[in-house]
Amino acid sequence: MSSRIASDEGFITLFHRLPIACILTRVSDNEVLAINPAFEQLFGWRAEDIISHSSADIPAWSSQQQREQLLETVNREGRIDQFETRFRCRDGELKPCLLYAELIDVSGQACRLLMAHDISDRITSEHALKRSEAKFAALFQDSPEPYMLFEKQSAQIAEINRSFTELFGYQAADIVGKTALEIGLWRHPEKRPATIAKLLRDNRLRNEPIDFVTQDGHVLHCEASSNFILIGDERRTLTSLKDVTEQKQVEARIKHQAFHDALTDLPNRLLLHDRIHQHLALGERHGLSCALLFFDLDHFKRINDSLGHSCGDAVLQEVSQRLLGRVRRADTVARLGGDEFVVLLTGLKGDHPQVAEQARLSAEQLLHAVAAPMTIKGHNLQLSCSIGIALASQHGDTPEDLLKHADTALYGVKANGRNSIAFFEPQMQIVVSQRLQLETELRQALVEQQFCLHYQPQIDARGQRVIGAEALLRWQHPDKGLIGPGTFMHVLEESGMILQAGHWVLLQACHFIARLLGECKLAPDSFSLSVNISPRQFRQSDFVAQVDAAVRESGIPANCLKLEITESMVIQNIKDTVSKMHELRAMGIRFAIDDFGTGYSSLSYLKRLPVDLLKIDQSFIHDCAQEGNDAEIVRAIIAMARSLKLELIAEGVETAEQLAFLQQQDCHAYQGYLFSPAVAEEPFLQFILPAQSNIDAHESR
Numbered sequence: 001m002s003s004r005i006a007s008d009e010g011f012i013t014l015f016h017r018l019p020i021a022c023i024l025t026r027v028s029d030n031e032v033l034a035i036n037p038a039f040e041q042l043f044g045w046r047a048e049d050i051i052s053h054s055s056a057d058i059p060a061w062s063s064q065q066q067r068e069q070l071l072e073t074v075n076r077e078g079r080i081d082q083f084e085t086r087f088r089c090r091d092g093e094l095k096p097c098l099l100y101a102e103l104i105d106v107s108g109q110a111c112r113l114l115m116a117h118d119i120s121d122r123i124t125s126e127h128a129l130k131r132s133e134a135k136f137a138a139l140f141q142d143s144p145e146p147y148m149l150f151e152k153q154s155a156q157i158a159e160i161n162r163s164f165t166e167l168f169g170y171q172a173a174d175i176v177g178k179t180a181l182e183i184g185l186w187r188h189p190e191k192r193p194a195t196i197a198k199l200l201r202d203n204r205l206r207n208e209p210i211d212f213v214t215q216d217g218h219v220l221h222c223e224a225s226s227n228f229i230l231i232g233d234e235r236r237t238l239t240s241l242k243d244v245t246e247q248k249q250v251e252a253r254i255k256h257q258a259f260h261d262a263l264t265d266l267p268n269r270l271l272l273h274d275r276i277h278q279h280l281a282l283g284e285r286h287g288l289s290c291a292l293l294f295f296d297l298d299h300f301k302r303i304n305d306s307l308g309h310s311c312g313d314a315v316l317q318e319v320s321q322r323l324l325g326r327v328r329r330a331d332t333v334a335r336l337g338g339d340e341f342v343v344l345l346t347g348l349k350g351d352h353p354q355v356a357e358q359a360r361l362s363a364e365q366l367l368h369a370v371a372a373p374m375t376i377k378g379h380n381l382q383l384s385c386s387i388g389i390a391l392a393s394q395h396g397d398t399p400e401d402l403l404k405h406a407d408t409a410l411y412g413v414k415a416n417g418r419n420s421i422a423f424f425e426p427q428m429q430i431v432v433s434q435r436l437q438l439e440t441e442l443r444q445a446l447v448e449q450q451f452c453l454h455y456q457p458q459i460d461a462r463g464q465r466v467i468g469a470e471a472l473l474r475w476q477h478p479d480k481g482l483i484g485p486g487t488f489m490h491v492l493e494e495s496g497m498i499l500q501a502g503h504w505v506l507l508q509a510c511h512f513i514a515r516l517l518g519e520c521k522l523a524p525d526s527f528s529l530s531v532n533i534s535p536r537q538f539r540q541s542d543f544v545a546q547v548d549a550a551v552r553e554s555g556i557p558a559n560c561l562k563l564e565i566t567e568s569m570v571i572q573n574i575k576d577t578v579s580k581m582h583e584l585r586a587m588g589i590r591f592a593i594d595d596f597g598t599g600y601s602s603l604s605y606l607k608r609l610p611v612d613l614l615k616i617d618q619s620f621i622h623d624c625a626q627e628g629n630d631a632e633i634v635r636a637i638i639a640m641a642r643s644l645k646l647e648l649i650a651e652g653v654e655t656a657e658q659l660a661f662l663q664q665q666d667c668h669a670y671q672g673y674l675f676s677p678a679v680a681e682e683p684f685l686q687f688i689l690p691a692q693s694n695i696d697a698h699e700s701r
């Protein structure tokens with residue numbers, strides 16, 4: 001401290017105690033008069049390094065230019081606030097400082113008091129902030145997620161990033177300064193106030209589902225997350241968006257698939273159930289009724305089996321379109337699977353008879369719609385269908401009951417010949433339960449082997465010789481005794497159990513032939529056993545292999561086995577049938593056309609078939625001796641067989657007159673009650689052991 005200012009004691013004390021670094025210089029010659037301890041401590045300089053030197057010479061200034069600038073301002077204006085510079089410390093470090101300088105009078109001398117405030121921390125944090133702002137800017141711009149920055153107050157867009165531009169198509173120049181509403185970003189602007197309220201309440205948004213619209217008008221399903229942030233002094237809303245459009249579409253697809261049939265895209269059972277539920281509730285409220293129409297395409301399996309599944313699928317699609325085309329928008333057409341469709345007619349008004357009448361009229365229209373000819377993959381088809389109807393409240397109050405009762409009514413239509421409609425009636429349930437009971441018992445019968453074969457002899461009337469037999473299925477029911485196939489064959493067919501039963505029959509028949517040839521010493525050329533083959537059995541892709549295996553396993557000559565098929569079976573899929581017949585024929589298996597005369601009886605298809613024998617149907621035999629139409633038909637069949645060089649056998653021959661007529665026409669082979677009904681294995685053996693003596697014995701009875 002210079003002696004010339006030492007007398008101003010109050011100032012000196014204050015000067016030395018000030019916690020801020022101070023330096024005092026004389027204006028007239030710029031000589032440094034004093035520095036305080038805070039100065040020494042901050043910059044490391046000692047008093048002797050500084051005091052008495054001209055301020056231009058002191059080493060603390062890092063820039064003379066700045067020093068002169070500062071002095072000039074202070075001299076001119078008497079003071080300077082916040083002059084930023086760097087002071088060199090004794091150890092060489094340049095320390096950022098904020099300088100305050102003022103002209104003061106100290107003991108009558110004009111002096112400059114310069115105070116230096118260390119701003120190293122502020123500069124460091126400013127740098128850190130700058131770095132973090134730069135990082136934020138880089139993150140914001142380069143983020144793969146679309147980002148938007150809004151002015152908090154005005155909600156104007158302040159910035160968008162590249163990903164936002166890529167996703168939405170907007171360039172920053174197009175939208176900065178505008179609100180999302182102004183540019184039409186919201187798909188549902190009416191939802192914005194609630195979303196903003198939520199943001200303000202929670203101070204953030206997390207994965208808020210919002211639909212936006214892109215610049216070119218596409219809808220984007222997004223999840224938006226928002227936070228308030230401070231950038232500089234500005235309060236901003238930072239919003240990141242997650243585009244979940246694809247995810248939503250996948251979810252929607254999965255949901256759609258869960259409630260719709262994949263082939264026709266019609267509602268499935270689940271959705272139908274839901275719709276029935278809704279309409280029952282609505283109906284109750286508004287006094288309206290609804291009706292359930294349960295559809296089944298008649299003999300649809302034949303289309304699948306004969307023309308293939310892709311054709312069957314196309315038929316189902318065509319039927320679904322026809323049904324959709326005939327109902328109102330409020331009605332539902334559903335597919336439950338296979339060839340089962342359900343139509344839910346809704347909004348039916350009036351009392352019970354009026355509602356029933358509306359349902360009946362609609363059902364008839366739908367029946368006709370299905371029955372109109374259709375061309376599927378080049379095939380001209382004409383279908384028919386059966387419809388069972390259940391009416392809400394009259395026939396059920398729940399979806400389950402209505403579906404069950406419409407199905408029961410459908411069963412009633414099918415039992416009465418199909419191609420028609422029927423309303424549910426309580427007694428129909430008895431028929432359904434009986435049918436179910438029969439099906440259950442038949443399954444049990446297959447497991448417990450309650451089936452057996454009976455054999456009806458086939459005779460050559462010229463020598464009364466047994467030339468063969470027809471194997472006929474019987475069911476040895478544990479309570480009801482022996483049951484003929486007329487009672488259960490259709491159930492085996494419809495349920496598919498015929499495949500297992502038919503295979504069993506085939507094996508049994510082959511083993512029976514083996515016993516006849518082995519134990520009874522029958523000559524293979526003198527006897528054949530006929531086995532009835534059901535259409536479903538024949539259509540199996542491995543049918544030929546099954547027959548081959550049965551023949552091989554039993555070790556019989558293949559020509560002892562004769563397969564009986566019907567004309568209708570051949571017609572259903574002539575290509576496949578003929579090819580299988582040729583394969584089996586090549587193995588030595590023989591074929592008979594059963595019930596001949598009742599079907600197409602066409603020469604043209606008969607010529608194409610590898611057939612050995614025609615069986616004249618018993619319906620023509622019954623009255624053939626009366627010389628009426630049946631006699632003519634029998635004559636025509638015999639002539640046809642002769643021209644095609646086919647064997648013949650008449651079935652159902654019950655009287656000597658019938659046999660005499662047949663023999664007059666040169667048809668000598670027959671089977672029927674006249675000789676014997678079908679009998680069990682043991683009695684059958686009596687006819688052929690020894691063959692001739694048994695026939696004699698039979699004649700003498």
Ligand SMILES: Nc1nc2c(ncn2[C@@H]2O[C@H](COP(=O)(O)O[C@H]3[C@@H](O)[C@H](n4cnc5c(=O)[nH]c(N)nc54)O[C@@H]3COP(=O)(O)O)[C@@H](O)[C@H]2O)c(=O)[nH]1
Pocket residue numbers: 456470471472473484485486489502505531532533534594595618651652653654671672673674677678
């Ligand atoms: N797929 C299979 N179908 C089979 C099998 N076993 C039988 N069937 C089919 O059932 C139909 C009925 O058979 P069934 O009740 O045994 O009747 C046969 C004879 O008993 C009966 N018949 C024989 N002679 C007479 C007669 O003089 N009068 C008269 N009223 N009926 C008589 O005819 C039936 C044999 O007919 P068909 O088969 O046309 O030769 C039967 O039609 C078979 O289709 C089987 O294992 N698999």
